[in-house]
Amino acid sequence: MAQTLTKKCSALIIGGSAGSLDVLLEMFPKLRDDLTFPIIIVTHRKSGSDSLLIDLLKSRTSLKVAEAEEKAAIIPGNVYIAPADYHLLIEESGTFSLDYSEKINYSRPSIDVTFQSAADIFHQDLVCILLSGSNADGVEGLKMVNNYGGRVVIQNPLTASMPYMPQQAALNVSVDAVLNSDQMAMYINELNGS
């Protein structure tokens, strides 16, 4: 954890699939309300359920929670949700881009796409968390986060409701922290910059 204190966090991306919602709902009430970086959430879900996830998270935090909008500026302290049915990318100018290209890992949004795009922009100042899920989306993206020196965190596969996704990450990339769901909020709060 010593390394965590010396590294900067410019953005936190959280990816998850089946079984990840409960983790988000558990962590959000415990997040501090003065985060110095944006949180960007990419989860697999059916199109049309966007507002539901946003409403659920809004009710559990005083942080501003909104859908990631095309070409909108990414503001520290805000929480952004990738819209269903689009890939979410990050531009050098600190704005979002949406992309309706082919599904990756049968998924759109694909966690890989956002992890890779964010790694390309934030390099070592990026923190990515991969939660519960039953496919391997996100793992390729984490490889790139590794290559750029960003930090990789996974939900403990032993306690994740769908262990496959974090397990694949553990097998294929170098992981900085393995956390149970009740440890997530504390880890995120400690990323806050001085």
Add this chain to the structure above:
Amino acid sequence: MLIETIDNEQLQILLNDILEVYGYDFLEYSHASIKRRISRLYALDNFVSFAEFRYTIKSDQQYFKRFLEEITVNVTEMFRDPSFYKTLRNEVLPVLGTYPFIRIWVAGCSTGEEAYSIAIVLKELNLLHKSLIYATDINPTVLEKAKKGLFSLHLLKQYSENYLQSGGTKDFSTYYIANYSLAKFDQSLSSKMIFSSHNLVSDHSFNEFQLIMCRNVLIYFDKELQHKVFNLFDNSIEKLGYLALGSKESLDFWPKSKQYKRIKTEKIWRKL
């Protein structure tokens, strides 16, 4: 290392080459998206060096055709966003039906799914006979596909569901003939379409329309280019005509947006 095969400097070199050699201007495309598409193609086609990739694109016209097809996104479907088509059916097209002649421009039509969808709605409203649908795209290869009106049969189940949700009441299968793995759409639909290549970045307005549909094209452009394209559309829409965008696209930050009024909750605006 799927993505970081092409760095920013190399991307710039490629885009400049393409403008110089072929006249296609991708410099104002959303950077993250086009970088991802080009890196993906580089990996997909197993190039061993950037120099080889660059040389092939510059000197091999056949390869450039593939390049163009692969880096532009051609994912689309019929009756995509059923509630959008419902609004077109119930509110927009009946207004246009009062005109003696209806001109519609589907800009960035890709393989034609949206053009066929709108033709079906026009037909059901008994307006197709006095309509003309101009369907354009930057990419000649997809236009060839669009002209044929052939779509994969395995997609038709989804299209048929979309159609019903959008307020369609007919049996969707009456619009096509299934032939092996393909569905061939009725000629009466394509007979009212004109397919032509048109580059939103560099080409000008070519007619006046009562409805322009440009859905999920502008997300690939940067803000300045989006505004240029809105100006192009503004010059191509009649007074009281309509502009329809994709579900995540918006006119909001364009300086002239106040001259347009949004229709309900859909991404459809009417020129005042």
